[in-house]
Amino acid sequence: MKCKAAHSKLIFFLERELPEPEMKAVQEHLAVCPDCALFAEEMKRTLSILETEKVSEVNPYFYTRVKAKLDRPSEIQLSGIRSSVLVRVLQPVAFSIVLILGVYGGVKMGATGAKTGSAFTAEQEMVPYLNEMDVEPLETFLME
Amino acid sequence: MSDQEIIEQLKQGSEAAFRKLVESHQKLVVNTCFGMVHNREDAEDIAQDVFIEVYRSIQQFRADSKLSTWLYRIAVNRSLNHIRDNKKHKWFQSFEKDEEAKSRQLFQVESSAADNPGYEMENKQRAAILYGAINSLPENQKVAFTLNKYEDLSYQEISEVMEMSVSSVESLLFRAKKNLQKKLYQCYKKKCM
Numbered sequence: 028m029k030c031k032a033a034h035s036k037l038i039f040f041l042e043r044e045l046p047e048p049e050m051k052a053v054q055e056h057l058a059v060c061p062d063c064a065l066f067a068e069e070m071k072r073t074l075s076i077l078e079t080e081k082v083s084e085v086n087p088y089f090y091t092r093v094k095a096k097l098d099r100p101s102e103i104q105l106s107g108i109r110s111s112v113l114v115r116v117l118q119p120v121a122f123s124i125v126l127i128l129g130v131y132g133g134v135k136m137g138a139t140g141a142k143t144g145s146a147f148t149a150e151q152e153m154v155p156y157l158n159e160m161d162v163e164p165l166e167t168f169l170m171e
Numbered sequence: 172m173s174d175q176e177i178i179e180q181l182k183q184g185s186e187a188a189f190r191k192l193v194e195s196h197q198k199l200v201v202n203t204c205f206g207m208v209h210n211r212e213d214a215e216d217i218a219q220d221v222f223i224e225v226y227r228s229i230q231q232f233r234a235d236s237k238l239s240t241w242l243y244r245i246a247v248n249r250s251l252n253h254i255r256d257n258k259k260h261k262w263f264q265s266f267e268k269d270e271e272a273k274s275r276q277l278f279q280v281e282s283s284a285a286d287n288p289g290y291e292m293e294n295k296q297r298a299a300i301l302y303g304a305i306n307s308l309p310e311n312q313k314v315a316f317t318l319n320k321y322e323d324l325s326y327q328e329i330s331e332v333m334e335m336s337v338s339s340v341e342s343l344l345f346r347a348k349k350n351l352q353k354k355l356y357q358c359y360k361k362k363c364m
Contacts (some may be wrong), residue, residue, distance in 0.1 A: 034356060037352060038348045039348065069359055070355055072297065076298045077301070077321070082202045082205050085194075086201075089197050089201075093223065096223060
């Protein structure tokens with residue numbers, strides 16, 4: 028058996044869900060392939076967490092808590108309504124307002140920047156050109 | 172008191188029957204919820220809601236299936252809703268809430284480590300990897316895997332809870348295990364386990 032084939036069956040091997048000949052083949056492969064054997068060991072340890080993490084003891088206050096929750100339905104419903112209104116309506120509205128303000132602010136700032144920028148450029152470009160024409164017309168320049 | 176008697180008395184509004192129901196099925200419900208959400212506090216909160224739902228809708232229970240099957244079904248649905256809500260609202264969660272959750276998680280890990288001296292750092296890491304792999308499974312595969320591993324339910328029992336055929340459950344579990352193995356192998360290759 029090759030490593031790839033063994034890998035594809037490892038979890039079923041660990042769960043003892045393979046037919047007997049395949050179990051034997053994987054077992055033999057693991058005996059001669061240290062890399063696959065190491066992965067099998069790691070996977071076995073990781074999967075064993077499922078057993079240790081199971082809830083083994085019961086919470087002694089569990090029933091009291093259930094009863095308390097059951098006895099205040101109006102409060103639960105109210106808080107449920109509040110949280111659903113908050114989550115479904117208020118939050119999207121708040122985010123939309125922030126988004127719209129952001130876009131509006133951006134447009135405003137862009138427009139202001141564009142106006143001052145164009146005025147500045149026109150002034151810069153026009154004044155020296157006109158002045159130059161006044162002081163030294165083209166004909167004079169060519170004659171010289 | 173048998174399940175049938177509990178149901179009958181519960182339908183008549185008996186508080187003692189409700190207490191009996193909670194006490195006898197608490198572990199089953201909390202374990203199922205824990206298998207789905209992997210957080211002890213959340214699992215207990217969801218389990219409380221499961222019993223409240225049972226109490227309020229006991230009149231609709233027609234005893235077509237076993238009481239435990241009904242409890243599993245409600246526990247799975249509630250847990251899935253909890254996971255979906257968490258995913259949906261994660262984006263809206265504020266920084267403070269994240270910090271709160273982180274500190275709560277840290278406290279939980281520390282307290283569980285203190286409760287159990289044999290609880291090692293390595294196990295915590297392994298648990299995180301395993302939960303990550305289980306959480307990445309598609310919903311149906313995750314439900315089937317959780318019921319099989321946490322509650323040791325047979326394929327037949329899982330098929331009753333999930334309302335599908337036994338062969339579908341077999342296929343779901345096969346794919347779930349394949350996917351888990353793939354995720355764990357990727358992790359092994361990256362030397363994170």
